[in-house]
Amino acid sequence: MTVVEQAADLLQKAKKVVFFTGAGISADSGIPTYREKLSGVWAGLDPRDLETARAFRENPSLVWGWYLWRRLRVAQAEPNAAHLAIPRMAHSLRQVSVITQNIDDFHERAGSSNVLHLHGSLAMPKCFACHRPAVVSPDQSAVPEDGALIEPPRCQRCNGRMRPAVVWYGEDLPPSSWKAAILLVKNCDLMVSVGTSGIVMPAAGLPDLALASGASVIHVNKADVAMGDQKELMLIGVAAEILPMLLEKISDGG
Numbered sequence: 001m002t003v004v005e006q007a008a009d010l011l012q013k014a015k016k017v018v019f020f021t022g023a024g025i026s027a028d029s030g031i032p033t034y035r036e037k038l039s040g041v042w043a044g045l046d047p048r049d050l051e052t053a054r055a056f057r058e059n060p061s062l063v064w065g066w067y068l069w070r071r072l073r074v075a076q077a078e079p080n081a082a083h084l085a086i087p088r089m090a091h092s093l094r095q096v097s098v099i100t101q102n103i104d105d106f107h108e109r110a111g112s113s114n115v116l117h118l119h120g121s122l123a124m125p126k127c128f129a130c131h132r133p134a135v136v137s138p139d140q141s142a143v144p145e146d147g148a149l150i151e152p153p154r155c156q157r158c159n160g161r162m163r164p165a166v167v168w169y170g171e172d173l174p175p176s177s178w179k180a181a182i183l184l185v186k187n188c189d190l191m192v193s194v195g196t197s198g199i200v201m202p203a204a205g206l207p208d209l210a211l212a213s214g215a216s217v218i219h220v221n222k223a224d225v226a227m228g229d230q231k232e233l234m235l236i237g238v239a240a241e242i243l244p245m246l247l248e249k250i251s252d253g254g
């Protein structure tokens, strides 16, 4: 059996499958991972330096502008074949769940329900001061050109600055999503980890947890990211080609 056939066989037999996704799954929708160079006022900056509470405190309009620009790019793009294949792998005998590190909404737009966003979402901002979500979503349609500085809107309750409701470096993951993710992973029999480098902790520990709980793990990535466990399979290639190929194989197999 080829590795793809072995992966299809695992999928075919699995009753509870968790897809664990990272920036690489959205790369084929035109949303860059953090390896690409930025331009405009962000040129020379590492996104990791923009995504901290300290960066927001020091330069709120730079950070708000960065997220507005990212939001625009996502709104103008479409889910790709990898996002679309995932809900189609669900079957009356196969439960499919999604845990994502991404802050875009491509999984939802592709038809996946109950998506757990470990790092928050671009959609709805919250207040930097009182932490409460926006009462109404502030107008985020006035989107900057590449590199513009935009002053964040104010909280309608306390007049603090609004910030995106994403998890910045140094912040905790939303406890309810994290708890739910751990439960799903401990109870799955197969994890398919797609387009994630496995660096950003604690999310990056989920494939290890799946293996420790007795599940198999299939990695789909342009690079070899396997950890050397016997219950791992590594499918090297782009997600938008590999996931539809797996879907086709399991659909052929009934």
Ligand code: NAD
Pocket (backbone or CB within 6 Å): 021, 022, 023, 024, 025, 026, 027, 028, 031, 032, 033, 034, 035, 101, 102, 103, 104, 119, 194, 195, 196, 197, 198, 199, 200, 220, 221, 222, 223, 225, 237, 238, 239, 240
């Ligand atoms: P990462 O940028 O560290 O790694 C991306 C991984 O995807 C790499 O291993 C790369 O080899 C792989 N990859 C790239 N293109 C691919 C493709 N077409 N098909 C398959 N694999 C591909 O991303 P990460 O592991 O998700 O962690 C970085 C953090 O960046 C996360 O917290 C995430 O929230 C954030 N991020 C999110 C988005 C988004 O929401 N779309 C975009 C950029 C970064």
